[in-house]
Amino acid sequence: MKRIVILISGRGSNMEALLKAKLPCEVAAVISNKADAAGLEIAKQHGVATAVISHKDFANREAFDAALAKEIDRFKPDFVVLAGFMRILTADFVNHYAGRLINIHPSLLPAYTGVDTHERALKDGVKIHGCTIHFVTADLDHGPIIIQAAVPVRQDDTAATLSARVLHEEHRVFPQAVRWLCNGNVRLNAHGRVETDRLEQRGTTLISPGLD
Numbered sequence: 001m002k003r004i005v006i007l008i009s010g011r012g013s014n015m016e017a018l019l020k021a022k023l024p025c026e027v028a029a030v031i032s033n034k035a036d037a038a039g040l041e042i043a044k045q046h047g048v049a050t051a052v053i054s055h056k057d058f059a060n061r062e063a064f065d066a067a068l069a070k071e072i073d074r075f076k077p078d079f080v081v082l083a084g085f086m087r088i089l090t091a092d093f094v095n096h097y098a099g100r101l102i103n104i105h106p107s108l109l110p111a112y113t114g115v116d117t118h119e120r121a122l123k124d125g126v127k128i129h130g131c132t133i134h135f136v137t138a139d140l141d142h143g144p145i146i147i148q149a150a151v152p153v154r155q156d157d158t159a160a161t162l163s164a165r166v167l168h169e170e171h172r173v174f175p176q177a178v179r180w181l182c183n184g185n186v187r188l189n190a191h192g193r194v195e196t197d198r199l200e201q202r203g204t205t206l207i208s209p210g211l212d
């Protein structure tokens with residue numbers, strides 16, 4: 001059975017969705033860069049090993065990433081899953097896990113890379129927003145996309161209501177992506193493109209606001 005290590009920085013609701021999804025892999029550990037991340041408690045309740053590597057204990061990004069990689073590799077994972085891990089990773093770290101590192105991002109990439117995605121989507125008045133699961137490359141939030149979910153943006157949305165609508169979909173597509181990965185249904189090929197044997201034409205159209 002494949003092994004995964006999940007990295008978190010906070011609440012851990014996406015991590016929890018993975019733990020509850022009965023995935024075809026063993027969650028070998030959950031690692032946080034913050035000792036007070038609420039998700040660590042949830043992981044412990046699920047009987048998963050936890051560890052904290054605080055970025056504040058290191059002089060620079062390179063030193064932190066090296067220590068983080070050392071801790072991750074102790075658990076010998078096949079894949080490393082970023083579930084709300086809020087640190088920018090060095091190219092060395094990313095290359096070390098090439099094709100084995102995925103991330104969830106709360107926007108329809110390549111739109112709204114970085115932070116405050118819901119606030120920025122509302123400000124721009126977009127009518128469709130969503131989330132993306134992608135392979136991580138050294139190009140921040142631009143790695144090859146595995147799956148996306150789109151949601152309508154409503155006229156009376158606030159960042160909180162929009163974020164909740166997106167999060168609901170995050171909890172659905174993230175387990176799906178990890179399941180595909182662990183079952184070998186998706187992979188990153190030598191040209192840096194996602195190869196999949198899933199039926200892409202099963203996707204549906206979202207028009208927002210709807211047609212009369």
Ligand code: GAR
Binds near residue numbers: 083115
């Ligand atoms: C999620 O919305 C995730 O997409 C986002 O952080 C949140 C973590 O929530 N990730 C990023 O912004 C990465 N750039 P969670 O801890 O409850 O899963």
